[in-house]
Every structure is written in structure tokens, then in C-alpha cells.
Amino acid sequence: MTGAAIRVSEIFGPTIQGEGVLIGQPTVFVRTGGCDYRCSWCDTLHAVDSQYREEWLPMSVDAVWSEVERLSGGVPLTVSLSGGNPAIQPLGPLIDRGHSEGYRFALETQGSVARDWFANLDVLVLSPKPPSSGMETDFARLDDCLSTAAGGPMTVLKIVVFDDRDYAYARDIARRYPELPVYLQPGNHTPPPPEDDSATVDIDGIMNRMLWLVDKVTGDRWFDARVLPQLHVLLWGNRRGV
Numbered sequence: 001m002t003g004a005a006i007r008v009s010e011i012f013g014p015t016i017q018g019e020g021v022l023i024g025q026p027t028v029f030v031r032t033g034g035c036d037y038r039c040s041w042c043d044t045l046h047a048v049d050s051q052y053r054e055e056w057l058p059m060s061v062d063a064v065w066s067e068v069e070r071l072s073g074g075v076p077l078t079v080s081l082s083g084g085n086p087a088i089q090p091l092g093p094l095i096d097r098g099h100s101e102g103y104r105f106a107l108e109t110q111g112s113v114a115r116d117w118f119a120n121l122d123v124l125v126l127s128p129k130p131p132s133s134g135m136e137t138d139f140a141r142l143d144d145c146l147s148t149a150a151g152g153p154m155t156v157l158k159i160v161v162f163d164d165r166d167y168a169y170a171r172d173i174a175r176r177y178p179e180l181p182v183y184l185q186p187g188n189h190t191p192p193p194p195e196d197d198s199a200t201v202d203i204d205g206i207m208n209r210m211l212w213l214v215d216k217v218t219g220d221r222w223f224d225a226r227v228l229p230q231l232h233v234l235l236w237g238n239r240r241g242v
Ligand SMILES: C[S@@+](CC[C@H](N)C(=O)[O-])C[C@H]1O[C@@H](n2cnc3c(N)ncnc32)[C@H](O)[C@@H]1O
Pocket: 035, 041, 042, 043, 044, 082, 083, 084, 085, 086, 108, 109, 110, 126, 127, 158, 160, 185, 186, 187, 188, 189, 191, 230
């Protein structure tokens, strides 16, 4: 077996990337299990809460890779690595394997753990957490993620915004990293409870938050910001595996 086992919550697709810089692009998701954060509004608790850890299978690189190849029909695409926090899993050998077959890799992480294999990614999405999450940003660690990735992937920021404090946080982060593109994402205040992915989602509420966010950004003449909804939530609500 190449490398240590990867704890996998789910592998699904192809679907479209619903968020941020790759929005609309066909992708297969590899969602790892386990997270060092507990965001108050996390929409993926089935891959975070240790209550569900028996559903996270330790898989070899070969096993993960054959599932990605099966789902993609062997046609190279961008694989989205998410979680949980995928940075706490040994994903370097998987990335090498996929690259050797012509696939690309995008990874989403909160920026709390840096890995040397970040440099081998094609896209690194850093999603530091605003005050409404209840989490504290460790800027030294976020800086580490950036310096580890330097010269490698296209790196972008994606910040979830629920309220004025979150918006102020997003502006601060953007000022701190002026070289990074910033994507703002309205928060889903009706995320699914982990055991029920059919729970209804308040699309009108999310769209109102989106409109508010557009007003904030344009009112402040923050013309470098990009504001995008979670497209998969608009299309499929809280459903899992899409
Ligand atoms: C589920 S997380 C997994 C990856 C990593 N742990 C992270 O937070 O970046 C993927 C993305 O979903 C976002 N997200 C989680 N819950 C959300 C919610 N209720 N509304 C909007 N975005 C949410 C996160 O901020 C992150 O950008």
C-alpha cells in the first residue's frame, strides 16, 4: 500500500463544484472524516462529529483512486478534496497518483493545519472562519498554509458571511492578504442536522443574505470581492452526495 490510510467519509460525483473559484466545474468529491474545528453552523457535521466516526472508512490510496476513476469514467477532471478538514489526512500520495493520470486537485481547508503537499495542489481554497462560527483564527497557522503552498497552487480565500461582524472579518482578511482573490459566500443558517440531509433549507433567507452582501460590497466599493452563493444548495438544498 502506498502511504498511510485516508479516513474517508464519502466519495461522490461527478457533480459540479458549487462554491467559489471553480463554481460550475464538473468534479468528483473526496470528503475526509474528522475536523479540528467545530463551527456553529457547519453544514457537514456527518464528516466532523466523532459520533459518526465509525462511518469514516480508512482507505488506501489505491482504493480511493479506483473509486475516483470509476466515478469519473477514467476521464481526468478536478478532484475536490474536502471534509472535515482534509489537511489532517495524509493526502500527498493520492495527489501524486492522480497527477500521474492527468487529474487535478483542489483542496478546501480552514487554514489551521499546513502540509508540505499543499505545494502539489492545483488549487488551494483557504476558508478561515469568521466570528459567527465560534472559532478563533490562528493567523500564524494561516500564514504557514500560504508559505507552504507558495509557488504551487492557485490560492484563493473563501469566507462565509452571516452578519456585519463576519463582513468586517472578511475585509480584514482581504487587507491582510491583498494578493489573494476573495470569494464571499452567504451563510446557510439552516444547515442539515447530520442525521437528516432532507431537512428543508431556507433559500429565501439565504438569497436575502446574498442581496445584503452584494449591497455591502458595492456600497463599500469593494470591487475586488466576488460574491457567490452555494450553487449546490440552490439546486439540491441540504442533500448529501451532490
Ligand atoms: C464543510 S467545509 C469543509 C472544508 C474545511 N473544513 C473548511 O471549512 O474549509 C467546506 C466549505 O463549506 C463552508 N460552509 C460550511 N458550513 C456552511 C454554511 N452553513 N453556510 C455556508 N457555507 C458553509 C465552509 O466555510 C467551507 O468553505
